[in-house]
Amino acid sequence: MKTIYKIFIAGIVLLFSGALIVSCSSTKDKYTAVTDVEEEFKIEKSGAQMWGEACNRCHLAPSPADYNDTDWETISLHMRIRANLTEKEITKIEAFLKSAN
Amino acid sequence: MKKLIILILIFGVGHTVYGQTYNNFDTDSTTTTEPFNPSKTQFMIRGYGHTGLNTMSNDDETESSYVGSAFAPIFLFKHSDKLLFEAELEFVLEGNELEVGLEYADVMYVLNKNMTVRAGKFLLPFGTFMERLHPAWINRLPTTPLGYGHDGIAPSSGIGVELRGAFDLGGPSLNYAVYSTNGPRLKDGSEEPEEAGMLMFQNFEDNNNSKAFGGRIGLLPFADSSTEIGFSTYSTSKVGNRDSEYENVGAFLYALDFSFVKQIPALGGFVDIKGQYNNSDIDDATFIEIHEEDGEEEEEEYTFGNNSNSFYAQLSYRPTMAESDFMKKLEFVGRYSNFNAPEGAEWEEQSEQYAFGLNYWLTWRSVIKIAYQTTDSVGGHDGGGITNGFYIHWAIGF
Numbered sequence: 001m002k003t004i005y006k007i008f009i010a011g012i013v014l015l016f017s018g019a020l021i022v023s024c025s026s027t028k029d030k031y032t033a034v035t036d037v038e039e040e041f042k043i044e045k046s047g048a049q050m051w052g053e054a055c056n057r058c059h060l061a062p063s064p065a066d067y068n069d070t071d072w073e074t075i076s077l078h079m080r081i082r083a084n085l086t087e088k089e090i091t092k093i094e095a096f097l098k099s100a101n
Numbered sequence: 102m103k104k105l106i107i108l109i110l111i112f113g114v115g116h117t118v119y120g121q122t123y124n125n126f127d128t129d130s131t132t133t134t135e136p137f138n139p140s141k142t143q144f145m146i147r148g149y150g151h152t153g154l155n156t157m158s159n160d161d162e163t164e165s166s167y168v169g170s171a172f173a174p175i176f177l178f179k180h181s182d183k184l185l186f187e188a189e190l191e192f193v194l195e196g197n198e199l200e201v202g203l204e205y206a207d208v209m210y211v212l213n214k215n216m217t218v219r220a221g222k223f224l225l226p227f228g229t230f231m232e233r234l235h236p237a238w239i240n241r242l243p244t245t246p247l248g249y250g251h252d253g254i255a256p257s258s259g260i261g262v263e264l265r266g267a268f269d270l271g272g273p274s275l276n277y278a279v280y281s282t283n284g285p286r287l288k289d290g291s292e293e294p295e296e297a298g299m300l301m302f303q304n305f306e307d308n309n310n311s312k313a314f315g316g317r318i319g320l321l322p323f324a325d326s327s328t329e330i331g332f333s334t335y336s337t338s339k340v341g342n343r344d345s346e347y348e349n350v351g352a353f354l355y356a357l358d359f360s361f362v363k364q365i366p367a368l369g370g371f372v373d374i375k376g377q378y379n380n381s382d383i384d385d386a387t388f389i390e391i392h393e394e395d396g397e398e399e400e401e402e403y404t405f406g407n408n409s410n411s412f413y414a415q416l417s418y419r420p421t422m423a424e425s426d427f428m429k430k431l432e433f434v435g436r437y438s439n440f441n442a443p444e445g446a447e448w449e450e451q452s453e454q455y456a457f458g459l460n461y462w463l464t465w466r467s468v469i470k471i472a473y474q475t476t477d478s479v480g481g482h483d484g485g486g487i488t489n490g491f492y493i494h495w496a497i498g499f
Contacts, residue, residue, distance in 0.1 A: 011334075045324075053326040056371065057362050059239045059498070060465040070139040074179040075147075077211075078187060083233065084226075084276035084319065086267040087214040 047096025050089050058083065064100035072097045141181055148174040148189065151237035153470075153494030159486050168494075169194025171237065173204065183211040205258055216266040219280075224258050226265070226278040226317040227333045228356035228377040230413070231257040238498035241373070241417050242458045243470050244490070246438035248411025252448070252482070254381040254440075255356065255411070256302040256335055259283060259313065272324035277316065284313030284337040289347050290388045295447040295482075297388040298407050300340060300352060300381070309348055311339035319358075327363040332356070340383070350384045370420040376413060383407035390447070405445030413438035419462075432460035434472070442480070450481035466498035 045053075055061040067075060076094040079085065085093075152170040156163065171193045178186040188206035192199060207221030224232045230249060234240055235257075248254050259282030267276040283304045290297025315335035322328060335354040341347025358377040365372055385404050392399045415436040420428050435457050442450040458472035474490040 050326075052364075056373075057326065057329065057360060058233045060462065062465055070143055071145060073182075074143045074145050074177055074185075077179060077182070077185050078177055081185070081209050081211075081217050081219070081265065082187075084265055084267050084278065086269040086274050086276075088269050089267075089274075 045092070047092035047094075048100075051093045051096050054083070054085055054089050054093060062097075064097045066101075067097075068101065069098045072101070141179070143177075143179045145177040145179075146174055147177060147499060148172070149236050149238045149466075149496065149498040151243075151494055151496035153243060153492060155243075156491040157488060158490075159483075159488045173236070185209045214266075215268055216264055219263040219265065220261070222258055222260045223263060223280075225256050225280070225282070225315065225335070226263075227256050227315065227335055227354070228317075228358040228379065229319075229329075229331060229360065229375070230358075230377050231255060234375065236498065237494070237496035238466055238468060240496075241415065241432065241434045241460060241470075242436055242456050242472050242474075243492040243494040243496075244456060244472070244474055246377075246411070246413030246415075246436060247440035247452050247454050247476075248379055248413070248438065252296075252299070253411070254300070254354070254409045254442075255377075255379045256285065256300075256315075256354070259302065260305060261312070274321045274326070276319040276321075279314075279316040281312045281314050283307040284311065285340050285352065286342070287340040287347050287350055287383070287386075289341065289345065290390075290447075294389075294391060297390075298383065298386065298405070298443070298446050299448060300383065309339045309341065309343045311337055313337035315354075317356075325363065327361055329358075329360040331358040331360075333358070341386075347386055350386050352381065352383045354379070354381045356380070364421060366422065368418070369422040370418055373415075373417040373419075375415045378412045379410060381407075381409045403445070405443050407443050407446070409440075409442050411438065411440040430462045432458075432462065432468075434458040434460060448481070450478060450485075452476060452478040452481060468496050470494045470496065 052061055064072075072094055076090050076097070080087070080090040150170055150172045153168055154165070155168050156165040158164070171191065173189055173191045175187065175189045180186065186206075186208045189204035191202040191204050193202070194200075203222065205222050205224050207219050207223040209217055209219045211217045226232050230246070235245060235249070237243075249257070259280070261280055261282030263278060263280035265276070265278035267274055284307070285300040285302045286304050286308045288296045288299045288301055313335060314337070315333065317331055317333035319329050319331040322330070333356040336352065338351045339348055340352050341350045356377055356379045359375070361372070361374040363372060364370065385407060387402050387404045390401045390403050392401060413436060415434065417432055417434040419432045423429050436455070438454045438456075440450060440452045442448050454474060454476040456472055456474040458470055460471075461469045463469065470492065472490075472492045472494075474492070476488045476490075478485045478488070
């Protein structure tokens with residue numbers, strides 16, 4: 001068990017180090033939508049599509065009308081962390097929910 | 102005294118008269134027409150509750166009871182766009198008593214777009230069932246699979262610190278979590294001999310200086326986020342009490358989880374497949390069994406290979422593309438689960454369970470669940486046998 005434990009700790013340290021290096025070396029602090037030039041090559045998913053995909057992974061997708069904009073900001077921050085969503089996903093989903101409520 | 106009262110009255114009346122006479126309302130904030138600006142700080146109460154009727158029968162007897170409402174408020178305090186506090190209380194009526202539990206209470210801070218730190222008592226990302234799927238309004242069946250909850254082998258929460266986040270891989274995405282907690286403690290049999298060798302995950306104060314370390318990696322390989330494959334581990338080098346003979350007993354747990362959720366036009370609705378395999382490996386230790394022979398208590402030492410595992414797979418289908426509004430709100434669920442506790446332990450058990458359910462979704466967060474479940478056990482607390490259950494539950498999230 002001691003050997004397994006040591007290997008496991010080493011794995012965790014490597015994973016943590018990798019995540020830290022990658023996340024801290026990112027040059028962008030905020031998600032930004034694709035530019036027109038990028039648009040020609042890449043069609044991004046809409047917030048509505050991401051709402052349908054990400055929310056349904058655990059529970060039924062919520063009705064945008066059930067909360068106001070301020071509530072959706074809190075819920076989005078909570079869900080981003082709880083469901084481990086990417087910043088891009090939650091930014092687009094939150095924008096969709098606030099536009100559709 | 103009279104003079105003082107008269108002076109106060111004169112001052113009060115005079116102040117009011119002056120105010121009414123000379124107030125031109127220029128500085129009155131209530132007359133401004135500026136739009137309402139919501140604050141960044143916000144407090145919300147969310148949560149869920151459920152109630153229902155349980156009917157359980159085995160070879161000997163049938164028991165039927167309305168089960169008391171469970172109420173689980175979740176408190177969210179958003180301090181800023183990056184700082185959030187969450188806490189969940191759980192009120193459950195059980196055994197003619199009200200049980201109150203603190204499911205989790207932690208503070209979270211978004212460090213950057215790929216990393217968030219959490220500290221406090223939080224749900225552990227050991228697989229996905231306990232962290233994401235166990236709330237009654239999310240769980241598609243009124244019961245939990247074998248291997249979870251009381252006497253389960255999968256840890257549900259811990260006190261410690263965690264880093265988590267997700268990466269967008271340009272279509273696919275990857276999420277991770279690494280954490281350290283107080284870890285579990287070993288039941289040595291001194292209080293409950295029939296549970297000697299089990300891990301107890303409610304470890305509010307560390308019983309030794311050894312922390313548990315764990316983590317989960319989840320990969321969503323397809324751009325439509327329909328599929329997620331996860332691998333979780335949880336390990337500690339010591340689970341016994343400090344200075345006891347069990348102090349150096351270690352434990353290593355791992356879990357594999359799978360999820361597929363997608364609306365398939367050819368099938369006319371949403372297909373949801375979930376599954377998780379848990380494995381627990383605890384170092385062997387020697388425990389004491391007490392026999393009573395000829396009126397005298399005799400102690401006997403015993404040991405066993407302390408390895409347990411559990412598995413569940415669940416399939417549900419919602420005909421969301423049906424023409425009938427009634428059909429659109431239905432959901433059909435089936436689940437298989439099993440649990441194997443160590444051979445030779447007092448709590449040795451081999452169980453298999455099948456559950457089938459029909460749900461009616463009143464709204465996206467309110468569901469009526471009707472389910473039938475049959476469990477075939479050998480060993481365990483109840484001595485084994487076949488137990489059938491019929492459940493009608495109403496769960497609501499808010």
